[in-house]
Amino acid sequence: xxxxxxxxxxxxxxxxxxxxxxxxxxxxxxxxxxxxxxxxxxxxxxxxxxxxxxxxxxxxxxxxxxxxxxxxxxxxxxxxxxxxxxxxxxxxxxxxxxxxxxxxxxxxxxxxxxxxxxxxxxxxxxxxxxxxxxxxxxxxxxxxxxxxxxxxxxxxxxxxxxxxxxxxxxxxxxxxxxxxxxxxxxxxxxxxxxxxxxxxxxxxxxxxxxxxxxxxxxxxxxxxxxxxxxxxxxxxxxxxxxxxxxxxxxxxxxxxxxxxxxxxxxxxxxxxxxxxxxxxxxxxxx
Numbered sequence: 001x002x003x004x005x006x007x008x009x010x011x012x013x014x015x016x017x018x019x020x021x022x023x024x025x026x027x028x029x030x031x032x033x034x035x036x037x038x039x040x041x042x043x044x045x046x047x048x049x050x051x052x053x054x055x056x057x058x059x060x061x062x063x064x065x066x067x068x069x070x071x072x073x074x075x076x077x078x079x080x081x082x083x084x085x086x087x088x089x090x091x092x093x094x095x096x097x098x099x100x101x102x103x104x105x106x107x108x109x110x111x112x113x114x115x116x117x118x119x120x121x122x123x124x125x126x127x128x129x130x131x132x133x134x135x136x137x138x139x140x141x142x143x144x145x146x147x148x149x150x151x152x153x154x155x156x157x158x159x160x161x162x163x164x165x166x167x168x169x170x171x172x173x174x175x176x177x178x179x180x181x182x183x184x185x186x187x188x189x190x191x192x193x194x195x196x197x198x199x200x201x202x203x204x205x206x207x208x209x210x211x212x213x214x215x216x217x218x219x220x221x222x223x224x225x226x227x228x229x230x231x232x233x234x235x236x237x238x239x240x241x242x243x244x245x246x247x248x249x250x251x252x253x254x255x256x257x258x259x260x261x262x263x264x265x266x267x268x269x270x271x272x273x274x275x276x277x278x279x280x281x282x283x284x285x286x
Contacts, residue, residue: 229262
């Protein structure tokens with residue numbers, strides 16, 4: 001079985017080695033060719049594709065892991081270049097793991113070639129979870145097709161089948177609603193600490209004595225890196241996907257606070273929500 005993995009970023013670069021360790025033959029591709037040169041990817045059963053076509057054309061299964069803003073362009077192409085769907089062979093299965101507006105999944109589904117199959121399989125868990133093969137895949141699509149890839153996705157984490165195509169994307173947004181509110185809530189809590197003149201460590205220590213402990217521990221975990229801009233991109237996708245469906249005032253507030261943090265420090269990592277570098281201006285300058 002030939003696998004193609006498209007998108008060798010922070011997540012993909014940690015996921016591919018698990019497939020390789022199980023002796024799958026994996027062809028990898030990324031627009032940034034430097035990402036293909038990482039030492040952990042230099043294995044005999046890893047092939048470096050020279051083009052998207054080269055990566056996809058002979059693959060039985062294509063797994064993609066890219067930021068949500070890039071999904072439609074990568075999969076459907078544009079006037080200037082072809083997309084993944086243009087190269088899929090008969091019988092191929094395409095698995096999209098990005099956090100995504102369900103409408104984008106349905107748009108890709110509408111353009112899939114005949115006798116090819118689409119699964120939406122967004123992931124719960126960050127880089128640390130990918131590294132440790134502890135991701136949670138939320139898989140939507142035809143049950144018979146999902147069954148064919150269950151053993152492959154299980155190499156990288158836990159396989160959770162959730163029904164028809166699009167359900168994976170919907171459930172990832174549902175879980176992100178709470179996650180994003182909690183993440184931004186830490187930053188707002190520390191804003192209040194600033195206003196009261198309380199040091200951050202005391203506040204964070206006390207938060208870890210209550211039900212928010214897992215959220216704080218994750219925020220402070222240096223082994224689970226994530227650009228804060230990626231969190232903002234996820235909350236932007238959530239707000240955009242639901243704007244005609246339901247009003248989500250809490251997550252909109254989270255979006256606003258994360259945006260302020262990223263505007264202050266564009267290269268911020270997720271852990272920066274717990275320090276002064278993303279504080280409100282009046283406290284950051286004090």
